[in-house]
Amino acid sequence: MYKKLALSLLAFAILLLTSLVSIALADDDDDCDERTGYQRVEVSGKGIHDFNTKLVHRSKRTETGLREISTETIDLSGDLEGRVLYQPKGVYDFVNRKLVNTGRQVFSGTVHGSRPVVLFDDEFRFEVDLDTGRVKGQVYLSQSLAGPKMRCEIEITDDGVPPVDNRTSSSYKGVCWIRKKDN
Numbered sequence: 001m002y003k004k005l006a007l008s009l010l011a012f013a014i015l016l017l018t019s020l021v022s023i024a025l026a027d028d029d030d031d032c033d034e035r036t037g038y039q040r041v042e043v044s045g046k047g048i049h050d051f052n053t054k055l056v057h058r059s060k061r062t063e064t065g066l067r068e069i070s071t072e073t074i075d076l077s078g079d080l081e082g083r084v085l086y087q088p089k090g091v092y093d094f095v096n097r098k099l100v101n102t103g104r105q106v107f108s109g110t111v112h113g114s115r116p117v118v119l120f121d122d123e124f125r126f127e128v129d130l131d132t133g134r135v136k137g138q139v140y141l142s143q144s145l146a147g148p149k150m151r152c153e154i155e156i157t158d159d160g161v162p163p164v165d166n167r168t169s170s171s172y173k174g175v176c177w178i179r180k181k182d183n
Contacts, residue, residue, distance in 0.1 A: 039180050041112045043152065044173040045078015051166045065092035069103070080152070080172070082109015088126070099128040107141055111176050117147030126156065133160035135170060152176035 050073055058069045067090070074084040085108075088101035107119045119141035126137035135158035142151050154174030161169065 037180055038150075038177040041079070041176050041178060042173070043079035043112060043154065043176050044171070045076060045080055047077075047084070047156070047170045047172055048075045049073075049168045049170065050075070051163065051168070064096070065094040067091055076107070076109065076172070078172070079112045079176075080107065080109060080154075082107060084108075092130070094130070097130040099126075099130055101126040101128070101137075105139075106145070111148075111150060111152065111178065114148050114150070114178060117150065118145040119143065119150070119152065120145050129160070133162060133168075134158060135160075135168075139172075139174075141176075149179040150176055 053073045055071045056068060057071065058067075060067045069087065069089050072086045072088065074086055076082055076084060084105050086103070086105040088103040088105075091100045093099070102125050104120070104122045105124060107121070108116070110116055111119075120143040121139055121141045123140040123142065124138060126135060128135050135156060137156035139152070139154040139156060141154070144150055152174060153176075154172050156170050156172050158168065158170040
């Protein structure tokens with residue numbers, strides 16, 4: 001009888017523990033998606049990249065081009081209103097006429113009318129065709145540093161229009177998940 005009771009208690013404890021772990025993981029602020037508690041919103045708009053503010057920290061020639069670390073700013077309008085402080089690690093390949101940017105960036109502003117936020121991204125990737133100027137990129141504003149908890153996944157496109165006054169314009173569209181109780 002004690003054996004059956006002990007096994008029943010053990011099974012109950014395992015069930016309780018797995019339920020508690022599931023609940024704890026389901027409420028993880030860093031993992032916003034379409035779960036209950038987050039509002040999914042489509043976002044779109046424009047970005048102005050001002051190369052006049054670019055600060056080059058390090059530049060090194062390679063066999064095929066150049067590696068560069070800089071700090072730049074991008075002003076966003078539309079569903080994301082604010083400024084991006086962008087620190088790309090640029091790899092210029094002059095043989096294949098391509099630039100790839102990765103690195104870190106911080107967005108400060110509002111998302112779809114939210115309270116002010118600061119969001120961090122260290123997963124972005126941009127590819128630039130050096131012949132046409134066309135840009136394609138993915139941005140993952142995945143870490144909320146201040147303001148409402150949220151996550152945004154955004155695609156950046158640029159039709160390759162030459163810069164005017166050393167500034168370029170790009171379009172963005174994507175999805176943000178905003179925690180409902182924070183908005």
